[in-house]
Amino acid sequence: MADPRAPRPAFAPWDRRELPGLFDVETSARRVGAYAWVEMRLFEALGGWVATVPELDVKLVLGRHCYHHAWHAELWHKRLPELREMDPARLVVPGDDAVAELLAAVAEPEAPERTIEKLVGVYRVVLPRKIAAYTYHLAATSSITDAPTQRSLRFILTDELDDWREGEMLLQSLIETPEEVERASRLQAELEALVTRAGGIAGPGSIGGAGTGEVGGDAVPSPPG
Amino acid sequence: MRRHLPPADLARDARFVRTSIMESITDPRNRAIADRRLGPARLAPDRPAAADRARNLMHGIFMGELQALEGAGRTTFDFDDDEAPFALKLDMARQCWDEARHVEISVRLAEWMGTGIGEFAEATFLYEAACADDPVLRLCGVNRALEGLAIDVFNTMRAFGETAGDPVLAFCEDWMLADEVTHVKMGSDWLRRLTADDPERRERALEFQRTVDKLFSLGGFRGESDENPVRLARRLRELAGFTDEEMDEIAALADESRAEADARAGAASA
Numbered sequence: 417m418a419d420p421r422a423p424r425p426a427f428a429p430w431d432r433r434e435l436p437g438l439f440d441v442e443t444s445a446r447r448v449g450a451y452a453w454v455e456m457r458l459f460e461a462l463g464g465w466v467a468t469v470p471e472l473d474v475k476l477v478l479g480r481h482c483y484h485h486a487w488h489a490e491l492w493h494k495r496l497p498e499l500r501e502m503d504p505a506r507l508v509v510p511g512d513d514a515v516a517e518l519l520a521a522v523a524e525p526e527a528p529e530r531t532i533e534k535l536v537g538v539y540r541v542v543l544p545r546k547i548a549a550y551t552y553h554l555a556a557t558s559s560i561t562d563a564p565t566q567r568s569l570r571f572i573l574t575d576e577l578d579d580w581r582e583g584e585m586l587l588q589s590l591i592e593t594p595e596e597v598e599r600a601s602r603l604q605a606e607l608e609a610l611v612t613r614a615g616g617i618a619g620p621g622s623i624g625g626a627g628t629g630e631v632g633g634d635a636v637p638s639p640p641g
Numbered sequence: 642m643r644r645h646l647p648p649a650d651l652a653r654d655a656r657f658v659r660t661s662i663m664e665s666i667t668d669p670r671n672r673a674i675a676d677r678r679l680g681p682a683r684l685a686p687d688r689p690a691a692a693d694r695a696r697n698l699m700h701g702i703f704m705g706e707l708q709a710l711e712g713a714g715r716t717t718f719d720f721d722d723d724e725a726p727f728a729l730k731l732d733m734a735r736q737c738w739d740e741a742r743h744v745e746i747s748v749r750l751a752e753w754m755g756t757g758i759g760e761f762a763e764a765t766f767l768y769e770a771a772c773a774d775d776p777v778l779r780l781c782g783v784n785r786a787l788e789g790l791a792i793d794v795f796n797t798m799r800a801f802g803e804t805a806g807d808p809v810l811a812f813c814e815d816w817m818l819a820d821e822v823t824h825v826k827m828g829s830d831w832l833r834r835l836t837a838d839d840p841e842r843r844e845r846a847l848e849f850q851r852t853v854d855k856l857f858s859l860g861g862f863r864g865e866s867d868e869n870p871v872r873l874a875r876r877l878r879e880l881a882g883f884t885d886e887e888m889d890e891i892a893a894l895a896d897e898s899r900a901e902a903d904a905r906a907g908a909a910s911a
Contacts, residue, residue, distance in 0.1 A: 461642070467768075489727075
């Protein structure tokens with residue numbers, strides 16, 4: 417066994433984490449607040465829809481996914497005070513006015529014959545956009561200073577990917593005619609227009625990109641050497 | 642989607658058949674069955690038609706779980722954040738997941754016991770208790786009264802499974818029972834928290850609970866004698882936050898409900 421008193425580096429040889437990240441505390445908190453707002457609207461809509469869909473398998477999936485989004489909202493609410501935001505309600509807001517419009521449009525269908533529309537909004541528009549924004553955040557933030565956010569992002573992304581797949585498969589099993597294909601794609605296009613106008617599910621800069629104002633370079637410059 | 646969805650709009654597929662609780666209670670055949678004097682009504686494997694009665698009860702559990710899922714889901718949606726705190730909505734979302742699992746368990750158990758979706762009629766009285774316009778009333782009506790009944794039912798079914806030598810039934814009921822105790826405790830905790838400074842609201846909620854409890858006693862379905870198919874599970878209810886006085890009150894309501902149902906059935910068959 418090696419001499420236990422021999423000096424060792426703080427980072428194991430295989431640990432490649434780096435300090436630099438694109439988000440400062442305030443930016444990370446703003447994004448987390450926007451995520452929390454979306455997760456809340458989503459779990460409320462899914463919960464409300466359970467009673468309105470006649471398809472038993474869809475009812476049960478919505479009930480299960482409702483809790484997933486509630487848990488995500490809870491994780492984000494708990495993270496905000498750790499990001500110096502002691503009044504979480506201040507930041508739990510839509511990332512853009514068009515995001516609020518989007519979530520209102522997603523939650524609009526109620527009639528029992530509109531299950532396809534309910535699922536399209538969630539599983540073909542909102543979840544893919546969330547997965548994109550969360551993936552970008554995970555890749556862009558500092559894996560040392562913002563590690564707690566990354567940990568939550570990993571848990572949440574696991575749920576989101578599983579839920580997206582399950583929702584998409586439900587849709588594929590429900591869409592049987594050209595008319596239903598048309599219904600699904602027409603609504604998807606309308607909702608996509610809204611989320612595009614919003615700049616993504618967390619507002620401008622949801623997945624980075626030029627001209628968003630979100631990404632101005634490293635929030636923490638690389639240390640010398 | 643509008644807020645507050647009426648019971649008539651609950652979405653169902655073609656297998657489901659709806660009835661009303663009053664039709665069930667005043668069904669003249671109930672009197673005819675009682676007149677046969679087949680001995681205690683308690684659910685036991687050696688009782689006549691025990692298998693059919695257990696299947697009927699299992700289907701009722703399935704319907705109850707489905708409506709509990711729908712009711713909890715509506716509570717996440719029907720109220721603004723200032724009407725229902727975020728933490729309460731989180732609890733309701735958790736309950737959605739639990740109830741969805743219970744529906745899955747109930748469907749599998751129903752198949753296991755030889756029945757299936759739609760073989761028995763559905764009454765929406767459970768969901769009706771989840772339509773109150775005050776979230777505290779919903780928590781008293783659903784979580785404390787209805788989920789309290791679920792504790793009694795699952796405890797009875799677990800015992801039935803053990804006595805009948807059906808480990809699958811006993812195993813599943815035991816798991817569901819654990820969740821139900823949690824749900825009732827949620828109701829007890831939120832009642833205390835949301836009405837700490839509002840005794841009037843608390844009393845309204847408890848009065849609503851008493852009404853629902855009486856209805857859920859279903860004309861003697863639940864009680865403490867051998868004449869009641871489902872027994873009041875005092876120890877488990879205590880874990881969920883019920884006091885002895887509250888349980889005594891439920892037992893008295895059950896007796897009252899049975900006497901009223903007997904009188905109605907007598908009048909209907911006269």
